[in-house]
Amino acid sequence: MKKIMVGNHAVSWGVMLARAEVIPAYPITPQTTIVEELSVLCADGRLKAKFIPVESEHSAMACCVGASAAGVRTFTATSGQGLALMHEMLHWASGARLPIVMANVNRALGSPWNIWGEQTDSLSQRDTGWLQLYCESNQEVLDTTIQAFKIAEEIHLPVMLNLDAFFLSHTAEPVEIPEQKRVDDFLPRYQPEFRLDPKKPYSFGCLTPPEYFMEFRYKIQQSMLQGKEVSRRVDEEFGQSFGRKYGLIEAYRCDGADLILVTSGAIASTARVVVDALRQKGRKVGMVKVRLFRPFPQEELYAVLRDVEKVAVVDRNVSFGVGGIFAHELNAAFCNEKTRPPIFSYIAGLGGRDVTPQVLNDVVYQTYKRSQPEKHSVWVGMRNGP
Amino acid sequence: MSEQIIFKREEDLPYLPITFGSMAWNKTGSWRYLRPRFENKISPCNEGCPAGQDIEGAMVLIGKGKVLQAWDLFKEENPFPAVCGRVCFHPCESSCNRGEFDEAISINALERFMADVASRQGRKPLLRRERREEKVAIVGSGPAGLTCAYHLARLGYGVTVFEALPVLGGMLRVGIPEYRLPKRVLEEEIDQILELEVKAEVNARLGGEFLVKELKEYQAIFLAMGNHRSKSLGIPGEEAEGIMSGVEFLKNVNLGKEMPLGKKVAVIGGGNTAIDAARSALRLGTKPFILYRRTREEMPAFPAEILEAEEEGIEISYLVSPLQVIAENGKVSKLECMKNRLGPPDEDGRRRPVGIKGSNFFVEVDQVIAAIGEEADLSSIPKKLGVKENVILTDERGGTKQKGVFAGGDMIHQPHTVVHAIGSGKRAAIFIDCFLKKEKWDGLFDAVRIGERGSLSMKRYLQDEKDRLPISSQTVRLKDLNLDYFDYKKRKRMSKAQVSKRIGSFEEVNLGFSEETAVEEANRCFNCGVCNLCDNCYILCPDVAILKQGEDASNVIDYEHCKGCGICVEECPRNAMVMEEEIK
Numbered sequence: 001m002k003k004i005m006v007g008n009h010a011v012s013w014g015v016m017l018a019r020a021e022v023i024p025a026y027p028i029t030p031q032t033t034i035v036e037e038l039s040v041l042c043a044d045g046r047l048k049a050k051f052i053p054v055e056s057e058h059s060a061m062a063c064c065v066g067a068s069a070a071g072v073r074t075f076t077a078t079s080g081q082g083l084a085l086m087h088e089m090l091h092w093a094s095g096a097r098l099p100i101v102m103a104n105v106n107r108a109l110g111s112p113w114n115i116w117g118e119q120t121d122s123l124s125q126r127d128t129g130w131l132q133l134y135c136e137s138n139q140e141v142l143d144t145t146i147q148a149f150k151i152a153e154e155i156h157l158p159v160m161l162n163l164d165a166f167f168l169s170h171t172a173e174p175v176e177i178p179e180q181k182r183v184d185d186f187l188p189r190y191q192p193e194f195r196l197d198p199k200k201p202y203s204f205g206c207l208t209p210p211e212y213f214m215e216f217r218y219k220i221q222q223s224m225l226q227g228k229e230v231s232r233r234v235d236e237e238f239g240q241s242f243g244r245k246y247g248l249i250e251a252y253r254c255d256g257a258d259l260i261l262v263t264s265g266a267i268a269s270t271a272r273v274v275v276d277a278l279r280q281k282g283r284k285v286g287m288v289k290v291r292l293f294r295p296f297p298q299e300e301l302y303a304v305l306r307d308v309e310k311v312a313v314v315d316r317n318v319s320f321g322v323g324g325i326f327a328h329e330l331n332a333a334f335c336n337e338k339t340r341p342p343i344f345s346y347i348a349g350l351g352g353r354d355v356t357p358q359v360l361n362d363v364v365y366q367t368y369k370r371s372q373p374e375k376h377s378v379w380v381g382m383r384n385g386p
Numbered sequence: 387m388s389e390q391i392i393f394k395r396e397e398d399l400p401y402l403p404i405t406f407g408s409m410a411w412n413k414t415g416s417w418r419y420l421r422p423r424f425e426n427k428i429s430p431c432n433e434g435c436p437a438g439q440d441i442e443g444a445m446v447l448i449g450k451g452k453v454l455q456a457w458d459l460f461k462e463e464n465p466f467p468a469v470c471g472r473v474c475f476h477p478c479e480s481s482c483n484r485g486e487f488d489e490a491i492s493i494n495a496l497e498r499f500m501a502d503v504a505s506r507q508g509r510k511p512l513l514r515r516e517r518r519e520e521k522v523a524i525v526g527s528g529p530a531g532l533t534c535a536y537h538l539a540r541l542g543y544g545v546t547v548f549e550a551l552p553v554l555g556g557m558l559r560v561g562i563p564e565y566r567l568p569k570r571v572l573e574e575e576i577d578q579i580l581e582l583e584v585k586a587e588v589n590a591r592l593g594g595e596f597l598v599k600e601l602k603e604y605q606a607i608f609l610a611m612g613n614h615r616s617k618s619l620g621i622p623g624e625e626a627e628g629i630m631s632g633v634e635f636l637k638n639v640n641l642g643k644e645m646p647l648g649k650k651v652a653v654i655g656g657g658n659t660a661i662d663a664a665r666s667a668l669r670l671g672t673k674p675f676i677l678y679r680r681t682r683e684e685m686p687a688f689p690a691e692i693l694e695a696e697e698e699g700i701e702i703s704y705l706v707s708p709l710q711v712i713a714e715n716g717k718v719s720k721l722e723c724m725k726n727r728l729g730p731p732d733e734d735g736r737r738r739p740v741g742i743k744g745s746n747f748f749v750e751v752d753q754v755i756a757a758i759g760e761e762a763d764l765s766s767i768p769k770k771l772g773v774k775e776n777v778i779l780t781d782e783r784g785g786t787k788q789k790g791v792f793a794g795g796d797m798i799h800q801p802h803t804v805v806h807a808i809g810s811g812k813r814a815a816i817f818i819d820c821f822l823k824k825e826k827w828d829g830l831f832d833a834v835r836i837g838e839r840g841s842l843s844m845k846r847y848l849q850d851e852k853d854r855l856p857i858s859s860q861t862v863r864l865k866d867l868n869l870d871y872f873d874y875k876k877r878k879r880m881s882k883a884q885v886s887k888r889i890g891s892f893e894e895v896n897l898g899f900s901e902e903t904a905v906e907e908a909n910r911c912f913n914c915g916v917c918n919l920c921d922n923c924y925i926l927c928p929d930v931a932i933l934k935q936g937e938d939a940s941n942v943i944d945y946e947h948c949k950g951c952g953i954c955v956e957e958c959p960r961n962a963m964v965m966e967e968e969i970k
Contacts, residue, residue: 194402
């Protein structure tokens, strides 16, 4: 069955199909309609879950921690400032090895106040021990929501899926809704080995002295690395069940390319159009979409990019004092390789500014023109009118 | 302390930080500097009930469907729940915290409900004590006298009630019309009192200086003869035929005495007697109307009764005073009246009516019923008991100046309501018991009082001192509750008989609650200040330091592990916990 729905409702429906059991959530623009739709689904009985309205995002995540520790499938959603407020509990969730799934609608952080799209909110949380996935379309949003639970529950780590504010969250597209029965086969009931149970008491997250703490951290790192393989396999299995798969990264028309654009999220769909147009003009341009950001798909990216002449990374995010975060990660990932392409870093579309085909054409043009990357990220699509 | 497990290698550790043993060895109670404690406080309804009924406790029981146990709880304090459930002006409801939140609990209707259920199932009150030798005389069989008789009988005394009229019940029997209080309902509750071996003598008017002498074989006396004398209109022509007092009229109706009323019946007054008289006259086939000298706002009758009179088509003329009665052949034919406006407030705060000159008019009438107030007839009371301004003076126990003689009801200085009469009867029973057992009573008030408004608990009085749970003196107000835990919900109302069925019939107007409605309404109760085992503390304690003791048993605090964070106290919806400084 196909339905026309906005990205936020694609999240809600994914959660319903995944049969989440506890949903503590606090509304924030532009995430609100995810929570709103879930509360409707819970109220009318289509989703048999405990919907808990909480007083803040910190409480929402704290509540998720409790519910997930009790052994139930747990979901929440947030955005921007809300995610920032959760920060402490994000570390707790991963440290406690709880397979919570969260949708984050990428939104710029104030000040100045802004409600529009930017990835700096989730990328600021990259060291919290959460897997991070970035989606390009509403279909991918729904499918990734279902996949996220399966990945999280297998490696005992929480998963954050990200979608662009408004470009996805509030834009309607046709979305294929998978059959419940097949989702149930793909994603069986969550049955953890350990859970809060008064009949069999355990204490969770108790004081762990230096003699043991490091080992627990090592385990998280091992599971996170394993998460890449698991994400790949889950995506493959999903493809077998539902006919759609996305990969950890996607290489689009990269064969024989001399310049590859690297980007993520909704910008990838614009980049496809730009690549197609440039290819038609005889330019050998390709595009790589990064879907999995944590763990970072280092080998997969290297396999595609090692021999290309130039790589241009378009980041809708910024780490002040460094520049584009994806570009920085890519540089770090390739720095020990003997053969590696020069990486040109561009910052675009902050605070919801449109990244138009003209902006991406400009990126391609500038990259061709430059013999080597600038010292710092180049900001494109800036105001320069008469 | 549990056995220490040593993990040698990273692979041996579980994937998440978890302890397999108990953490109970870690006595975190030592970290505490504030200490939570369960402490029940006073519910405002309980404080507001002059009869001292445990309303809050009854709401819990009704909410669980334990209606008969709820009735037992009421009956412990008051022999008349079926009566009060119909005629009480329910100060409990005006005290109810829920009233400030949305609407007060329908306590009055629930009281009637439990009494109706108890009646249908033949439930009886229990005797409490072994027999005692002393005998007590009670003069007057109204709510005060019969309440005192009931409690004294349950305390083991031989009680005799003397009643001047041929029937028992006082104003309940002869002052309140059948459609508000059916005789069979009253009689059933009176019979339950008589079944406790209370002796009653009717047509026994005690009189004059002999009163106390006549009763010298009794070791204590309780006087509660009520206010049966009507105030006169004090206007010319009052002695004409066809003029009667409201009290006399209602007495005749209640005793089944025929009266030629004619058609046009003018009722003068604005109290409950006036409304009762008009509505009774309507049911006798006349066309009554009410003349009241002030406006509806100043009317002392219960608003619900006024509304019901209006529903039945009784016209009420406000700001009208009668000036004189005009008779033809010695029988009333017209009333000369004057219009009023409201002047400055008088001593009771209500605005005083002032006549408008030249506004005189005439009303044709066949019968006038004057219901402008009642007073005591204290001509038979020996002065040495202490009488002032037509009121018997009593101390805080209800005792008169003469040892062993107590008084209550409308004859003493207190509001003239059924429930205050009941409260005074119970108070007298408690202190007659103290008097006869020669026990000290100072300090007793603090042990048995419910709040600050004079209500006393018979249940606490009957408990041994060591069994009495400590009770806080704090009455819980709306601001003391955690309102996050309560939803708005409309109050349930009793259905009423259709107006067409009411006119010309003395059938009961209010029709009572169904069990389903009653349970739903009782569950609206906040249970102010009293733990109802909602288990919020148990659920929210982060240290699992609230322990459950089995069904219906109070929760207890595990002070070995309670860190004193205060979440339980903060999240108690009903203020049944307190936080105190830890004394180390």
